[in-house]
Amino acid sequence: MKEVRILEIKQSVFADNDRQAEDLRKELKEKGVFLLNLMSAPGSGKTTTLMRTIEALKDTLKIGVMEADIDSDVDAKTISESGAKVIQLHTGGMCHLDAQMTRQGLEGLDTGDVELAILENVGNLVCPAEFDTGASKNAMILSVPEGDDKPLKYPLMFSVCDVVLINKIDVLPYFDFDMEKCREHIRMRNPDAKIIPICARTGEGIEEWTEWLKKEVKESRLQAAE
């Protein structure tokens, strides 16, 4: 595996994260960079989903990935195999990224030639939902083994996401997971969320997801060019 660059990002000193996030979002739009914030619990399959996403979109879009972790660089090393530009962000024990930390990451990544920047946030269903990173869109992954009741227990995460990917549908027969109940629970928290069942391992559902993402990136770039 390739060596990857590791950036130690510092906890931000700005009290007003919401304004910082709005500023960053506006700047990115002007530069034509679409930022996707990808969140989930530990082990839901963020990195495997990212590998599939890059595979599907790399001929259409210039992609850059920021891998945020408390420690280790295993995910960034995996992503580097895809050929996408990647940087590992170490959060120094922090359980989430805010807008200023995301800005540090984007600077480290160097977005000059990037059209789609993806932030793989820290694996955590609580804290990352509380901090607007300045992303154009928020996506989250809920995996089948975690259970269909998660929207009841982690309401904010489901409320702030534009898309919920339900991953690992290949193991549905082995778990007590009710897809219809899960959709209902998600809609209770967020009636507008797009819900896409996928299997990152086999590739099932990935096309619907990457088509959605491609459309969002194009629309955002068109709006910025107007």
Next chain:
Amino acid sequence: MKEVRILEIKQSVFADNDRQAEDLRKELKEKGVFLLNLMSAPGSGKTTTLMRTIEALKDTLKIGVMEADIDSDVDAKTISESGAKVIQLHTGGMCHLDAQMTRQGLEGLDTGDVELAILENVGNLVCPAEFDTGASKNAMILSVPEGDDKPLKYPLMFSVCDVVLINKIDVLPYFDFDMEKCREHIRMRNPDAKIIPICARTGEGIEEWTEWLKKEVKESRLQAAE
């Protein structure tokens, strides 16, 4: 399902959590209450494991359970079916419990007749590891679908735990999970951690876990009586 009591616990104002935790641990020991802090990522099977644990120990020990969640009371309702004393703690959005919040929970539960108090912490591999709750012992659950690399990414959680239960071993054939590699990764973080593979759904491995827990509770009560 029974109605359960819900307690809204408040964020604590104490800067020195470590001292608060030491004080609580000492008090509990004097009262003969053993406090187990059970942690894991969302959906690892904490509640199902607890149901099995209560089933195995309820004739030997008086058990009380505190279910901490951001929202909902689904877990407390499930636990109430076991016959154990249970209280739901709502953390008001907080991603962890500290010693003072745990103290509020224990007061709400009323530990007068409790020998083994179990705190089901918020589902999160990051923040709960940073706050000593005052527990006699820390346990965590890592489930097979989450992957064997989790100790590399969430080092502190694995360092602070006395026991790691590896749950959902019944689905090992469907996941790319290497048990030996997982044990190695855990030992890197914590050479003394006891590692017990279990399947809360089928009951496999539960006896080893509950025998360990029973022994710890007895030893702690004997030390306190001396």
